[in-house]
Amino acid sequence: MIQLLSIVSTVCLTVIAVSTLFLLYRAIKGPSNPDRAVALDTIGVNLMAITGILAIKLKTTFFNDVILLIGILAFIGTVALAKFLEKGVIIERSRD
Amino acid sequence: MKNVTNDLILKTATTIIVFLILGFSVYLFFAGHNAPGGGFIGGLMTSGAFVLLYIAYGFQTMNRVVKIDFKTFIPIGLTIAVLSGVGSFLYGQPFLSHTDGYFHLPIIGKAHLATAMIFDLGVYFTVIGVTMTIILSIAKDEGEQVENAE
């Protein structure tokens, strides 16, 4: 059982790492800016996944805070990017 | 402004999420020195929450609600941090000496408090001050003249 967990987590780690590489390609090449935004957001999700799997592999709970932290930062980043793409400005002077 | 939209989803979500982030930042701050966390990352999270508010509501609204100049956070934080080190002079201990103990507090119960937390509080304020000052002055820099150029 333990061995199965180890194999599965290794396979997951590899797959996520490869997918992050593809996302990196998309983030650099990305024909349009929304492509890049989505790619960056997904890289954030992948980072959370990698941290989670690492926490399983290393048998520690200390990484839980890190996952939450990356999640929040990725969220704020994506919101800011989306706002920039939509309105051309991140923090508006006034609401109108 | 090309697209005038109301951002209803963003604003509604922000009002809830900001409090989650602030709560998490306080948790991170108190988790410091024994577990991952502390003043620096707590301060970053708090300023993250503020940035989210600014993104959702814009300068005008935020300046009406939050009447704080984030620049003053920097010297306040530095003062707290330095004075927490100087405090050990009063007890004839070397600079930055730290002490801790277990206390019974109302509501929370038994708590582990350390003087290192005072230093961390200074770091917390300084980080908020620096981060917000940097982000807001970059965001303000939009070709037009900065109002109240101090």
Add this chain to the structure above:
Amino acid sequence: MSNLAILPILLPLLTGIMLVFINKQKTLVKVITGIMVFVNLAVVSWIGSVVFQEGPLVLEAGDWPAPFGIVIVADQLAMVLVITTNLIAVASAFYAFRSLDEQRERYYFYALFQLLIAGVSGAFLTGDLFNLFVFFEVLLMASYGLIVLGGTKEQLRESLKYILINLFSSILFVTTVAFLYSVVGTVNMAQLAERVADVEQQGILTTIAILLFLVFATKGALFPLYFWLPRSYSAPPTVISALFGALLTKVGVYSILRVFSLIFIYKLEFTHQFFIYMAGFTILFGVIGALSTNNVKLIVAYNIIPAVGFMMAGIGVFSATALAGTIYYLVHDMIIKAALFFLVGTMAAISGTYDLRKMGGLIKHHPLLGWMFFIAALALAGLPPFSGFIGKFLLLKGAVEEDHYGIVAVGLIGSLLILLSIIKIFLNGFWGEARLAPEQEKASENGRLFPVALLLIFTIALGLGAEFFYPGIQGIADSLVDPSIYIDAVIKE
């Protein structure tokens, strides 16, 4: 345990923070700055006298014992430099009151100034290689703030170069400290010295030493890493140039002096021989730069470089006499560079230009300024009876004793050319046909000469009172040659 050792860092730091709070009240800021620089000077002089009577003060921050915690070591060398730093701080503060425009004062000049002093003092006092990096960053942060203050086009262009070069060397510094830690497992300087001695600096340690040297050489502006210095130091207003020229490069030289007299001293024939070559090239190229320009401020800025070369020569020779010369020259150079920058700034303020070809005949209407400049020029070139002479004499004597005749020749030629470059200002600027407009003739120095006078009194005292100062300096040099004194002071078994 002694909290005294932290005071030279703590007082300017607290003052700086306080000044940020009261930034709006301009008079109050000036009054507090004026009082605090004197308080600082008094406190560090007192600590210095304690150190000279009772030996080094060691503060183990947070009560962690020495090799594990962070130590602040106030030994004689550090205290001499800290006292000099605070002396320059006094002069700079009063020069700033007289010369700085209101806009720069409003943007936290005095707070940044105090933080710079805190950083420089910290770099002198720390006994921990990683903390040296931290204090380097503190003083660099303050200097980044100071160099862009005012935001003129030239300042912005030069500050970009300045920040890039310093960021690069900081990255290299922290990487090198990591290398060193992975090899010997400590960053405490005393323990580093012990452990490097155990293995007699074999293998990769010499490589790390050279990397560290490169870092400090970038900060201290040695050949060939000085290219960024003259223009970025002459871009900001005079008082900031003076602070940079007097303090920042000297921190780099001090670091080399400390690290290569305490830790890496087992491959002298390689490392220190290399320093002598570097010193020779630094002297020659710096002087050539100084001769090549007609901008008075740039001439003084270029003159920083050969001075660093002289100090490096003393470290390279590495005998007690030569090290005493280096320390004497270090103190002398900090004072005289500040004084020269102030004098040149005053000249430019009166005549309205930095270009030597447009000046002339200043001495007719401003005799005091002229003769002060003359004294400063002679002291810079190292003529007796001023302080530069004693330093250079000791350096060259040490070099001759150790049979390094090449560097002696270079040093003498260099001194002559330095005299030529600086007397050029005197001949063209003060003598010659007067070119001042009538209102410039009557322009007053506006009280700018008082701080200069203070500094000049000290150079003369250092020269004439050599009998009084020399034994102390020689004592420091003797203790530098024998690292066990420092190690025993820090690590008490």
